[in-house]
Amino acid sequence: xxxxxxxxxxxxxxxxxxxxxxxxxxxxxxxxxxxxxxxxxxxxxxxxxxxxxxxxxxxxxxxxxxxxxxxxxxxxxxxxxxxxxxxxxxxxxxxxxxxxxxxxxxxxxxxxxxxxxxxxxxxxxxxxxxxxxxxxxxxxxxxxxxxxxxxxxxxxxxxxxxxxxxxxxxxxxxxxxxxxxxxxxxxxxxxxxxxxxxxxxxxxxxxxxxxxxxxxxxxxxxxxxxxxxxxxxxxxxxxxxxxxxxxxxxxxxxxxxxxxxxxxxxxxxxxxxxxxxxxxxxxxxxxxxxxxxxxxxxxxxxxxxxxxxxxxxxxxxxxxxxxxxxxxxxxxxxxxxxxxxxxxxxxxxxxxxxxxxxxxxxxxxxxxxxxxxxxxxxxxxxxxxxxxxxxxxxxxxxxxxxxxx
Numbered sequence: 001x002x003x004x005x006x007x008x009x010x011x012x013x014x015x016x017x018x019x020x021x022x023x024x025x026x027x028x029x030x031x032x033x034x035x036x037x038x039x040x041x042x043x044x045x046x047x048x049x050x051x052x053x054x055x056x057x058x059x060x061x062x063x064x065x066x067x068x069x070x071x072x073x074x075x076x077x078x079x080x081x082x083x084x085x086x087x088x089x090x091x092x093x094x095x096x097x098x099x100x101x102x103x104x105x106x107x108x109x110x111x112x113x114x115x116x117x118x119x120x121x122x123x124x125x126x127x128x129x130x131x132x133x134x135x136x137x138x139x140x141x142x143x144x145x146x147x148x149x150x151x152x153x154x155x156x157x158x159x160x161x162x163x164x165x166x167x168x169x170x171x172x173x174x175x176x177x178x179x180x181x182x183x184x185x186x187x188x189x190x191x192x193x194x195x196x197x198x199x200x201x202x203x204x205x206x207x208x209x210x211x212x213x214x215x216x217x218x219x220x221x222x223x224x225x226x227x228x229x230x231x232x233x234x235x236x237x238x239x240x241x242x243x244x245x246x247x248x249x250x251x252x253x254x255x256x257x258x259x260x261x262x263x264x265x266x267x268x269x270x271x272x273x274x275x276x277x278x279x280x281x282x283x284x285x286x287x288x289x290x291x292x293x294x295x296x297x298x299x300x301x302x303x304x305x306x307x308x309x310x311x312x313x314x315x316x317x318x319x320x321x322x323x324x325x326x327x328x329x330x331x332x333x334x335x336x337x338x339x340x341x342x343x344x345x346x347x348x349x350x351x352x353x354x355x356x357x358x359x360x361x362x363x364x365x366x367x368x369x370x371x372x373x374x375x376x377x378x379x380x381x382x383x384x385x386x387x388x389x390x391x392x393x394x395x396x397x398x399x400x401x402x403x404x405x
Contacts, residue, residue, distance in 0.1 A: 011161060011164075011214065024283035025280040028279035028280075031046070032047050033047065035272055037251065051275055057282060062226060069226060069232075073225055077223075079209035084155075086243035087186075099123050101125075105132060112186075130142055136160050136164075136318070138172060143172050143175065149181075157187070158193075161327075165317045184242060189208050189211070191214065206230050207225065212278075212284075218277070218284040219277045225268075232264060248260060292380040296379065299384065300321050310332075314331045316329040316331075330374055350393055353377075357375060
């Protein structure tokens with residue numbers, strides 16, 4: 001008899017999805033699957049209503065001043081690319097003299113770092129990276145000291161996808177504003193939205209990339225980019241937007257002419273949106289439970305406590321559950337991280353993730369380099385018994401390694 005799967009990789013994508021997600025997607029395909037914004041018939045209107053409902057729900061969740069400031073994307077990476085390419089390209093078009101000055105933390109995901117690197121290679125961007133402390137925290141004063149009045153944008157993930165440490169966004173951006181008041185603030189919220197409250201206005205966020213398939217519990221291929229008035233003014237006829245969209249194509253609001261619309265969201269959205277995916281995301285948001293995060297953090301505490309009792313285990317990030325998301329990164333003795341994860345998968349049917357988690361500079365800062373670590377991330381349906389099974393499996397792997405050495 002096959003041992004039931006224990007899924008502890010929710011930081012990559014949440015699973016299992018609430019049954020309502022699949023039901024909503026099937027219902028959309030059966031009854032609403034027109035092309036949103038591309039026609040006046042009943043199916044097109046139904047699809048458009050779905051898109052606008054998703055936009056409204058996301059805007060309400062993050063306290064955006066208007067749903068029009070939520071640009072629907074194909075995921076968080078897509079949103080980050082739209083923001084980074086857009087800000088750099090806008091400065092280049094405006095005649096920016098010299099490389100664009102950008103400051104980012106070492107904790108950033110490759111969706112940020114690789115996108116910036118492609119400009120850094122030809123000196124179009126001058127990138128300064130800010131170190132974190134031993135727990136993965138970014139110091140506001142240190143971050144601000146890396147900025148100058150010429151800094152165009154600062155990038156700071158809300159929480160490290162590798163170790164789960166939550167960053168003091170509001171404090172960092174307040175410190176940055178004193179040194180570089182014109183710098184736009186870009187946040188990767190892939191690991192936090194759906195877990196911790198996010199208020200883009202109170203936190204001083206200009207651009208925020210959102211993932212639909214992680215903490216929000218939606219399907220893959222869904223995401224969004226929030227854009228503030230500082231980045232894209234409402235009166236864009238008199239004030240030039242600071243983000244330029246290189247995508248061109250059909251939009252729902254304007255078919256005539258060769259120019260893109262100048263108003264959000266259509267100014268930055270082109271082509272057919274993943275409407276069926278957003279139908280699923282709406283259902284996922286509606287099905288979210290206020291107690292889910294509390295349950296996940298209790299499991300996180302159980303993981304940290306249990307791992308700390310196993311000889312030879314190193315746990316990274318915050319020492320407890322305060323200041324972290326439901327993510328734990330660890331290593332076991334001198335056993336390669338990928339080997340541990342592979343044994344957990346093949347021998348115990350436990351799904352974890354190992355390696356550098358697409359955050360290479362974070363792992364260099366932690367001292368575990370390319371090997372990275374084993375990341376464990378429980379979900380809303382994970383049980384205490386499953387965590388105990390995971391901990392026992394780690395104990396056996398460590399004991400077997402010690403016996404063989």
